[in-house]
Amino acid sequence: MGACLEPTAAMGPYRVEMRGQSFYLTRTGTPPEARAGRYEAVLPFLDFRELGAAADQITGHPDWARWEEAGRPAPADTSWTLPPDGTGPAAPDDWEITEETADGAHQLRIRGPWIVQHEPGRELWSAEIGYSDLPAFLWLVTRTAYA
Template identity: 50%
Template sequence: MGAIQEPTREMGPYRVEIRSESFYLNRTEAEGCTVPSRYEAVVPAADLPYLTAAFQQVRGHKAWHLKEWAGGDPTDTSWTLPPDGKGEAPAASWEVSRDGDKLSIRGPWIVYEVERGVLFTELRYLDLTDLDEELKVLDGGADAG
């Protein structure tokens, strides 16, 4: 069980729940968001600044600063496999692209189906910096944190 954080206005529809080695990043009002696979989410491209703000909140939490998770293996994505262990794990690197008004994010995380208008994801702290860098490139080099 994690610690649900109070969202800031800058986070828009995103909410964060802090855990020991990972965090849940959830998007409310997710109608129109899609989940092409267990490791990919498609959200509005306008979400870039909201994602940056959500990641800043994660970095501001004591769990991030303790860095008990920092010794992990960034190439091990086996934690993302379904409970039955079947299927392929994602690559350890992120693929982020913009197609018009849509932003596709694929990588070492778990993306759950949109339920009751909420998109649920889980992301390791270990993978956050690389995702930030990919998003920064799409955002024209803006400071991602």
């Protein structure tokens, strides 16, 4: 399974590509500080709304319920996040989000079970997130919205 979904207006600069066990979340017009590390991103604070809309698009897709039925693993396993050479730690099992202010900008620092990539020349930021980690991610983003 693989599908690039048509973004909704509520998703702002975010786009989603669904795959078999995970999805790619891409942001256009990304500030350079977005890539903080392999498992960490720094995004504008108000992006929490758009991140929630992107997650809602995935959970609202007809194939969302089928990923686990197809025999794909549901338990937390971040071994897939190891670098290609297999060295270094894997991503953390849980999501962590903190608010910070840097250079007068209110930002979200998000660390979790994903792989973050940044293409500075194209101002693209993307992350691969396993479907089994999406409910906790959505809860965290929603909690941030109401904090």
